[in-house]
Amino acid sequence: MFGSFPIARVFGTTVRIDLSWVLLVIGTAALWPGDPLAAVINLLLLFTLVTLHELGHTLAARYFKIEVLDITLWFLGGMARMREIPENPKVEAVVALAGPAVNFLLAALALPFLLASGIANMSDLAPNATATLAGLLANFILINLFMGASNLLPAFPMDGGRVFRALCGLFTDWLNATRIAAGVGKLFAAGLIVLGFVSRQWSIAAVGLFVWLAGSRELWAVRMRRMQQQMREQTFGGLGERAATFTPVETEEPPQRGAEDDPSGARRPSDNPLAQGRGLDDEAVRRLERFRGSIRKPRDPQD
Numbered sequence: 001m002f003g004s005f006p007i008a009r010v011f012g013t014t015v016r017i018d019l020s021w022v023l024l025v026i027g028t029a030a031l032w033p034g035d036p037l038a039a040v041i042n043l044l045l046l047f048t049l050v051t052l053h054e055l056g057h058t059l060a061a062r063y064f065k066i067e068v069l070d071i072t073l074w075f076l077g078g079m080a081r082m083r084e085i086p087e088n089p090k091v092e093a094v095v096a097l098a099g100p101a102v103n104f105l106l107a108a109l110a111l112p113f114l115l116a117s118g119i120a121n122m123s124d125l126a127p128n129a130t131a132t133l134a135g136l137l138a139n140f141i142l143i144n145l146f147m148g149a150s151n152l153l154p155a156f157p158m159d160g161g162r163v164f165r166a167l168c169g170l171f172t173d174w175l176n177a178t179r180i181a182a183g184v185g186k187l188f189a190a191g192l193i194v195l196g197f198v199s200r201q202w203s204i205a206a207v208g209l210f211v212w213l214a215g216s217r218e219l220w221a222v223r224m225r226r227m228q229q230q231m232r233e234q235t236f237g238g239l240g241e242r243a244a245t246f247t248p249v250e251t252e253e254p255p256q257r258g259a260e261d262d263p264s265g266a267r268r269p270s271d272n273p274l275a276q277g278r279g280l281d282d283e284a285v286r287r288l289e290r291f292r293g294s295i296r297k298p299r300d301p302q303d
């Protein structure tokens with residue numbers, strides 16, 4: 001992404017426009033064979049639907065108390081950036097399905113209007129027949145169905161791939177589930193890249209490349225998290241998770257350790273109030289804080 005700027009705030013979430021999107025609009029207007037204004041209006045409609053799709057993800061994430069940083073529109077679509085989604089199949093699946101669900105809902109809402117508008121003949125339903133109300137409605141429904149369905153392809157990290165990972169996560173550990181989903185996603189990505197080149201539809205190839213890179217990145221992120229967990233376990237041993245994430249609490253007197261515990265006196269209990277009552281010495285507290293600093297750094301958010 002080339003840098004972005006905010007354009008709106010919807011349900012408390014900032015919607016941002018990436019510069020690549022601006023270039024897409026300008027490029028489409030300049031290169032479009034027909035009326036450039038019509039092309040831009042269609043593009044704006046398309047990205048309104050993309051925004052609504054991302055808002056679906058956003059509201060589902062909020063329901064699970066996941067912080068959504070912003071929604072960014074870029075030339076390949078939209079992205080709701082979130083703080084880490086918990087490694088939980090149910091949460092992952094619900095957040096992923098909420099986007100396509102918005103598209104299917106919009107299509108379903110438009111259907112009665114299409115039927116009421118009186119479809120004179122099937123040519124009214126051709127995707128390009130936007131001159132009539134029925135044509136517009138049909139177009140709206142088709143775009144939503146396409147957007148919902150294409151996002152459900154199991155091409156991790158797209159929505160369908162996330163649902164697939166959630167399903168795998170029911171049977172195996174999260175890292176393994178991500179590995180399987182990313183592997184299947186790369187098959188799809190390779191297929192899209194080949195298809196894009198063969199048909200000279202470069203946007204399809206670009207989507208394939210994006211899926212490949214984003215999938216690798218997510219797999220890498222889960223691997224890193226695993227490594228950090230293992231390091232934490234090795235570093236803190238029996239103290240485990242609790243020590244690595246401890247919060248200041250009032251405790252009673254620290255346990256008195258006699259000289260017989262440590263004749264050298266080098267490992268005396270720490271004076272640090274955080275460590276009192278936990279049997280930690282100064283060195284352990286220093287190590288803990290050093291380590292905590294690094295593991296608490298927020299990970300790059302994701303779609």
Ligand SMILES: [Zn+2]
Pocket residue numbers: 053054057096099100151159
């Ligand atoms: Zn989505």
